Amino acid sequence: MTGYPQLFMSLKAQLEAIIYAAETPVTLEQIAQLVRESVVAAGAADDADVKSQVRSSLEELVREYGSSDHGIEIRQVAGGYRMSTKPEQHEMVRSFAKSLKPPVRLSLPALETLAVIAYKQPATVPEINEIRGVDSGGVIATLLDRKLITTAGRKQVIGRPILYKTSKEFLVRFGLKDVNELPSMEEFEKLVAESFQGELIPAEDAAQGQETEASQPEEIAESAAHKE
Secondary structure, three states, X not given: OOOOHHHHHHHHHHHHHHHHHOOOOEOXXXXXXXXXXXXXXXXXXXXXXXXXXXXXXXXXXXXXXXXXXXXXXXXXXXXXXXXXXXXXXXXXXXXXXXXXXXXXXXXXXXXXXXXHHHHHOOEOHHHHHHHHOOOOHHXXXXXXXXXXXXXXXXXXXXXXXXEEEEOHHHHHHHOOOOHHHOOOHHHHHHHHHHHOOOOEOOHHHHHOOOOOXXXXXHHHHHHHHHOO
16 A cells, blocks of 8 residues: 555545445456546556555455444455445444334425425425426325425415425435525436435326335335345
8 A cells, every 4th residue: 555545545535435326236346447547647557556455445344344343344245245244243333223113205295395485485286286287285195294395374366375495304315404405406306306216106006096115114124124
């Protein structure tokens, strides 16, 4: 590592982020390819040197996460590297996972309505209906039930309709400090698709008012504990 102190600090951070984000074990070759450009720019002679530096940084990360100060570890699994909770923490993780609420499951109409409220807020049901071109009363109830929106008083017009706005749960779900951090509509639609990927109710089920069942607590706990 001599001669590359700053590189290795930066490289270790990159490797840590890659392994954390990976759904499946990521191999040394895959990692080396991903960081090759930055490592070469920092002075690596060739691909063999890049791979050597990546391997050394990985070994350091494995040792660091192996200490008793960490509840997770980096392990070699099926020819690659991945993060997982340490065996001694599995019971704690299972207990935590069992306490979690079932995953949020929404229909596409509900997601469309959520987007309208996010950018129009505070908004009334008639205003939302006008933008979407369909009645949104039912999905408003769903969004309220999921705590993704909340009421914001009444609009001072005839009939005094209820105003709706996004909630704290909405900010948590999308990782936003406040609504001022909302991206462009196009970026938001992409964010919504990624955030709720695999959690959308099929259109035919939504039309019939049916929701697919959430994962059982034991299955959620097992997945969270092992992440393998």
